[in-house]
Amino acid sequence: MAFRRLRGVQFDEAFPLVRDVVLVEDRFGRAFGNALPRVNDNQFVLGKLIGSGGFGKVYRANMQSDASTVAVKFLRKAFWQNEAARLSFVREIGIASQIQHPGVIRYLGYGKSPHGGPYVICEWIDGCSLRDVVIPAGVL
Numbered sequence: 001m002a003f004r005r006l007r008g009v010q011f012d013e014a015f016p017l018v019r020d021v022v023l024v025e026d027r028f029g030r031a032f033g034n035a036l037p038r039v040n041d042n043q044f045v046l047g048k049l050i051g052s053g054g055f056g057k058v059y060r061a062n063m064q065s066d067a068s069t070v071a072v073k074f075l076r077k078a079f080w081q082n083e084a085a086r087l088s089f090v091r092e093i094g095i096a097s098q099i100q101h102p103g104v105i106r107y108l109g110y111g112k113s114p115h116g117g118p119y120v121i122c123e124w125i126d127g128c129s130l131r132d133v134v135i136p137a138g139v140l
Contacts, residue, residue, distance in 0.1 A: 036097050039109035039121050044072065055079065055089070060124065069124040070108060080117050093120045 047060040050071070061072045079085035097107035109121045 036093070036107060037109045039111045041111060041113055041119075044070065044121065046072065055085070061121075071105075071122045071124050072119050073122065074113065074117055074119045077115075077117060086118065089118060089120075 043065065044061045044063050047062065049057060050060050051058040054076075056073050056075050058071055058073045061070050062068065063070055075085065075089045079089070093107060093110055096104075100106075105125060106123045107120055108123060110119065111121075112118050
């Protein structure tokens with residue numbers, strides 16, 4: 001496998017890789033080890049934008065296979081070529097995908113858009129945002 005190394009993280013031309021965390025694939029896109037599945041962009045249909053921040057955008061989407069609703073988080077285009085930002089995005093996916101708790105959303109897969117931007121697919125939870133719950137309660 002041909003990879004470049006940066007602070008313990010491997011990068012290839014297609015997608016940044018993390019060894020010994022969760023996201024591991026070779027240069028042909030084949031996952032191995034304890035990896036999340038790679039999900040191609042044609043396996044889901046994007047819906048409404050549901051959230052946006054400085055680092056990324058989150059859309060509601062439906063999986064083509066079973067019409068289940070998921071959330072798809074895309075890294076902002078401004079960060080696609082920024083290795084530190086890509087590393088942070090991959091770390092988030094790698095760490096969060098290992099958490100198994102009923103109060104934490106599950107990461108279901110990852111991929112790369114046709115334009116080159118990485119994304120992660122998460123389970124969809126119906127309800128209100130944490131902000132809607134916390135602010136009225138006077139916690140913040």
